[in-house]
Amino acid sequence: MNNKPLLKVENVSKAFGGVLALSGVSLEVHHGDILGIIGPNGSGKTTLVNAITGFIRSDRGTVLFKDRNITNWPPHKIADLGLTRTFQVMRPYYSLPAFKNLIVPLFSGRARRSGGWRGGGKLGSRDTVAIDILEEIGFERDSYVPYKPASSLPTGYLKRLELARCLALRPELVICDEVFSGLSMSEMASMVPLMEKLRMEGITLIMVEHRLRELFRIANRLIVLNFGLKIGEGTSEEVMDSKEVKEAYFGSEEEVFSYV
Amino acid sequence: MANQKKDHRKERLDRGIKVRTDGVYAISHWTEMTYLLAPRALLIGGLLAAPLILSYFPYWQRVLSIICIYALLAIGFDFLANYVGLVSLGGGFYVGVGAYCAALLNSHLGLPPIVTVPLATLIGGIICTILFLPCLPLRGVYFAIVSLMFPLLAARIIEALNIFGGTDGIMGLDGFSSGWVEQYVLVCALLVSLFVLRRLVIEDVGLVFRGVKDNDQAVKASAINITTYKGIAVFISSALGCLGGATLAHIYNWAGLSQFGLDYSIIPIAATVVGGGGTLVGPVIGCILLVWLSEELRDLGTLRIAVYALVLTAFIVFKSEGIMNFATRKYQQFERWVHI
Ligand SMILES: Nc1ncnc2c1ncn2[C@@H]1O[C@H](COP(=O)(O)OP(=O)(O)O)[C@@H](O)[C@H]1O
Numbered sequence: 029m030n031n032k033p034l035l036k037v038e039n040v041s042k043a044f045g046g047v048l049a050l051s052g053v054s055l056e057v058h059h060g061d062i063l064g065i066i067g068p069n070g071s072g073k074t075t076l077v078n079a080i081t082g083f084i085r086s087d088r089g090t091v092l093f094k095d096r097n098i099t100n101w102p103p104h105k106i107a108d109l110g111l112t113r114t115f116q117v118m119r120p121y122y123s124l125p126a127f128k129n130l131i132v133p134l135f136s137g138r139a140r141r142s143g144g145w146r147g148g149g150k151l152g153s154r155d156t157v158a159i160d161i162l163e164e165i166g167f168e169r170d171s172y173v174p175y176k177p178a179s180s181l182p183t184g185y186l187k188r189l190e191l192a193r194c195l196a197l198r199p200e201l202v203i204c205d206e207v208f209s210g211l212s213m214s215e216m217a218s219m220v221p222l223m224e225k226l227r228m229e230g231i232t233l234i235m236v237e238h239r240l241r242e243l244f245r246i247a248n249r250l251i252v253l254n255f256g257l258k259i260g261e262g263t264s265e266e267v268m269d270s271k272e273v274k275e276a277y278f279g280s281e282e283e284v285f286s287y288v
Numbered sequence: 289m290a291n292q293k294k295d296h297r298k299e300r301l302d303r304g305i306k307v308r309t310d311g312v313y314a315i316s317h318w319t320e321m322t323y324l325l326a327p328r329a330l331l332i333g334g335l336l337a338a339p340l341i342l343s344y345f346p347y348w349q350r351v352l353s354i355i356c357i358y359a360l361l362a363i364g365f366d367f368l369a370n371y372v373g374l375v376s377l378g379g380g381f382y383v384g385v386g387a388y389c390a391a392l393l394n395s396h397l398g399l400p401p402i403v404t405v406p407l408a409t410l411i412g413g414i415i416c417t418i419l420f421l422p423c424l425p426l427r428g429v430y431f432a433i434v435s436l437m438f439p440l441l442a443a444r445i446i447e448a449l450n451i452f453g454g455t456d457g458i459m460g461l462d463g464f465s466s467g468w469v470e471q472y473v474l475v476c477a478l479l480v481s482l483f484v485l486r487r488l489v490i491e492d493v494g495l496v497f498r499g500v501k502d503n504d505q506a507v508k509a510s511a512i513n514i515t516t517y518k519g520i521a522v523f524i525s526s527a528l529g530c531l532g533g534a535t536l537a538h539i540y541n542w543a544g545l546s547q548f549g550l551d552y553s554i555i556p557i558a559a560t561v562v563g564g565g566g567t568l569v570g571p572v573i574g575c576i577l578l579v580w581l582s583e584e585l586r587d588l589g590t591l592r593i594a595v596y597a598l599v600l601t602a603f604i605v606f607k608s609e610g611i612m613n614f615a616t617r618k619y620q621q622f623e624r625w626v627h628i
């Protein structure tokens with residue numbers, strides 16, 4: 029692994045009115061990492077994602093991606109560089125077949141430059157490319173799931189659809205905002221190998237979750253946020269053992285095990 | 289149900305419209321083709337034949353031209369509002385800009401109408417788009433209000449600075465070589481715009497436009513600049529209005545302040561409501577109805593506006609989906625009485 033970080037966030041702060049949603053958060057992600065960001069509700073996780081991907085302007089701090097200063101760039105330019113994100117609240121085209129949801133990212137300049145999925149990016153073949161991506165991410169082609177209207181899909185598939193929207197850009201770094209939340213146990217179980225597969229394919233991941241068990245399994249490093257402050261960082265074991273984290277995040281020591 | 293008979297029940301079948309219009313089934317038999325083509329043929333044939341049919345009623349020929357101008361504005365409005373999410377009240381501005389562009393090109397450069405109309409469409413569209421650029425981040429009612437300021441301001445500025453002929457406007461413009469040219473230019477422009485826009489919204493780029501309307505965050509996260517697409521959409525919509533304005537200037541041989549009038553902002557919206565938003569054809573039908581109605585009511589004098597308002601209200605209350613959505617649904621349904 030080379031030691032230059034793919035993404036470097038330094039001292040990012042953001043206040044909404046009086047609420048300090050982020051105060052001086054720093055982090056580094058290297059190529060091939062799966063970084064987990066955990067924290068209780070309202071701890072500033074989504075705000076951090078928004079600040080990195082340009083959806084809100086941060087008050088202070090810098091964001092470097094591939095050695096470029098992308099602080100407060102517009103989101104579409106950041107995505108164009110290969111840093112994209114999923115949304116906690118998904119709003120697909122419910123009335124359209126699932127695969128049609130990938131037409132928008134496939135229409136982007138980045139997808140065109142990369143020649144589409146598997147290099148077959150001829151004009152007019154976006155539908156085929158979209159279906160290939162969905163198959164890649166676990167939509168069974170034979171069962172016609174990609175052709176079903178998004179409104180008829182269970183949450184598990186919608187989360188995959190949201191992830192597929194990012195993959196259509198052939199990104200280098202994907203930030204997933206709570207892709208595990210709202211999933212059933214079995215849906216989650218099938219999601220974990222998918223994340224590992226993406227990592228094998230060379231996509232670096234940041235997983236924002238408040239579900240811990242799955243995250244502890246796949247993340248190689250964790251960051252803990254509370255009230256906009258980074259209160260812990262390290263491997264799963266280190267984070268779980270840190271007294272400070274236990275107290276701030278889990279309330280009391282006993283509760284840790286109910287979460288994990 | 290009011291007309292329910294004893295031991296009979298009305299049964300409603302929804303025809304498999306997806307199959308009938310999408311697959312090879314659609315061209316499998318002449319009845320299927322007729323089913324698809326008849327409504328389209330009716331509209332296209334009707335519009336193309338209208339100037340001929342109306343040749344005995346010169347007054348109504350002029351009304352047809354006005355209908356087409358409003359219809360161009362209305363499909364532009366429908367596209368921008370229902371496919372891109374920008375509710376624009378700038379119709380009066382587009383018409384005025386188109387009219388003044390055509391007038392200046394004609395009076396200063398001496399270009400004939402057949403050149404000024406396409407040029408004014410293009411230049412006018414560019415001018416409108418550039419002026420609207422700062423407003424593109426606005427959403428919903430904020431965009432609507434700001435777009436309404438444009439026609440109001442433009443008229444006041446021309447008046448105050450006394451440019452472009454001031455309150456008199458630019459007079460003595462060349463007319464079209466004949467009424468036929470005037471009407472067929474407009475009818476063909478309308479049909480072509482309708483065809484192109486209906487095509488555009490079902491292409492891949494149409495999904496991008498709809499994304500800008502429904503979920504702009506996801507579009508941004510998909511590495512697409514939404515301002516670019518909003519700009520393209522405003523260009524399309526305003527160019528249609530400018531096309532109408534340019535022909536209007538040549539029809540009346542005059543470009544003046546009244547072409548920034550609010551009628552051009554409001555009637556297209558009313559027509560879209562009456563005809564059915566999001567259908568693109570509906571607003572055309574709405575314009576035909578509304579302009580025809582307002583001509584019929586001309587004798588009523590001031591009562592005209594009241595009747596007009598009542599009709600509009602009735603539509604909004606009783607058929608809020610609009611004529612086109614209603615008709616499409618009925619056309620694709622099949623009702624019959626069955627014995628129980
Ligand atoms: N757009 C906003 N306007 C005002 N306050 C906000 C906004 N977004 C987030 N916040 C506040 O910032 C804090 C962090 O929120 P968020 O980042 O969504 O937390 P998390 O994703 O960790 O649950 C919360 O107190 C929330 O109320």
Ligand SMILES: [Mg+2]
Pocket residue numbers: 073074075116
């Ligand atoms: Mg959140």
